[in-house]
Amino acid sequence: MTHSSRKVLRFDQWIDRSFDRILGAAPGVALEVAPIADGVASNRARLASATIYQISSVRDEVPPALQVTAELLGHCPQLLCVSTTGAGYDTVDVQACSRAGVLVVNQAGANANSVAEHALCLILAVSRRIGECAWRMRHDTGYAREDLMGHELLGKTLGIVGLGNIGGRAAGMAAAFGMRVLAYDPYLDADVISARGAEKATWAQLLAASDVISVHCPLTAETRNMFDAAAYGAMKPGALFVSTARGGIHDEDALHAALVAGHLAGAGLDVWAVEPPEHAHPLLALHNVIPTYHIAGVTHEARRNVATMAAEQIVSMLAGQRPPRMINPQVWPRVLERLNSPEPR
Structure with a gap:
């Protein structure tokens, strides 16, 4: 590969066609679509000559050996940037990338409207007991409408954890x-939070005062298992729990216990520790749980936005322009130096 032709590698997983179209029209860019079924060895060999690695942000969609770790980076001497297919970057060790001088970028905001809509959909479905009603209409007899009585949202308090692009929309x-x-x-x-339509609360205040809690923060070492038994226990009796963020932020066993005990009235879950969860997962057996399969950001509009944003960010970065959505911006000067070097290094 010549210095004038930078390789962008992605796997043959579904992505809106705008990604390939934009990169295919960009001068000096060579897009390679690698069959993920070819296995680890073949695809690591392909990554060895890649400048950009476009990777799914969902752990269960990428084999562990092809996720971005310090070990993988050691086999990718020409890699300048890892670009994820969403706001998350669960498949990328950001610290390892920073040590290697590899930039990490995401597509924050591209699917914000779709995810926020889905969160509100789950809140409404759990609050109005739609899942239980649907099940009883298909399988039960001898019940009254009042047996399925839910609650309005008017006048209730929503607690949002993480007021970024998605949380602000929600x-x-x-x-x-x-x-x-x-x-x-x-x-x-407090001023920024107010400008985004909310009141700033402490962790304890949010747990104690919210009728519904909706999670919109990334999965990090800080947020992993932040919703544990103690957190659920501190929530209002009869409160609802909703997450469209990432599996691992909430402890699934502790949530199940809080629901079975009747302390929480219901949950809406789009994200899971293992996706999709097994059919025998205890939470799937509860009528007051509305489960979905990490589809909050999977709409035609959101997928098109993500693919377009990713491709345009890659093209502009390869032209030497500072990317707008960097996770480790401190490495940008080093990446820019390597971009402008006569030979890849």
């Missing part, structure tokens, strides 16, 4: 239903 949508919105986000001050 706050605006909740306000349209007449909900009071609290937000726990230690990285935002």
